[in-house]
Amino acid sequence: MAFSAFTTSSSSLLLRVPNQSLSFSLSPTQNSVSFLFSKSNLSCLKSLSVRSISTPAAAAASATVEPAISLTEDALKHLNKMRSERSEDLCLRIGVKQGGCSGMSYTMEFENRANTRPDDSVIEYKGFVIVCDPKSLLFVFGMQLDYSDALIGGGFSFKNPNATQTCGCGKSFASEM
Structure with missing residues (x-):
């Protein structure tokens, strides 16, 4: 041409x-x-x-990058307490699976650090290690995990910016990906 x-x-x-x-x-x-x-x-x-x-190189280097999954202070305290009750070197695996009221539901479980897979994303948040498989990370990127010990509505809650719809219990969601 x-x-x-x-x-x-x-x-x-x-x-x-x-x-x-x-x-x-x-x-x-x-x-x-x-x-x-x-x-x-x-x-x-x-x-x-x-x-x-253009941004000066010094300003770009000093900027902090937000973690892919973050924890509130309450969630971090509760997870550290739960982890300390066990004698293993554990990390928290967060993921999603098909099912639930809105189409997808969150999964969370402690796992031995030695069992992480090579394709897992490993996120260290204030000394606490979270692992997530690549497919789940697409749906939970930017999510914040919170915890409340309230009698009604207590437990872990997920603040997921990728959720387009959530159910009443807050444990399942829908996303347009």
């Missing part, structure tokens, strides 16, 4: 593709890229502009 390129007075690069009604403009001084094109059935031109912002 042949195209013509030339610079404009604002030191940007403009590319035009003949017979395609497409032009591309790159402006290094403004950190922007612009595309101008027309659809074959429409007589009007549509434009699209993309602008990039």
Whole structure:
């Protein structure tokens, strides 16, 4: 495909593709890229502009990355208490399976650390280890596990940003993936 390129007075690069009604403009001084094109059935031109912002390397390195699954302080305390009652080196396996009121339900169980599989995601959260298989992680990424010792509605609860629908008990959900 042949195209013509030339610079404009604002030191940007403009590319035009003949017979395609497409032009591309790159402006290094403004950190922007612009595309101008027309659809074959429409007589009007549509434009699209993309602008990039550079971040200093020091600022990017100091940013913290949120864990794939997080625990509230109450959940962390309760899980550490449950784990200390056993004499093994345990981690918490979190997953999902088909079933439940809304289509998918959460699974949670302690597991010996030596039994983790090579494809598991291992998440260390404040010294506590959580493992999750790759398929389940797609549905629970960004989830927060909470715990309450209330008599009514107590126990573990899942705050899952991927859930599009949850049931009344809070142990199952639906997701559009």
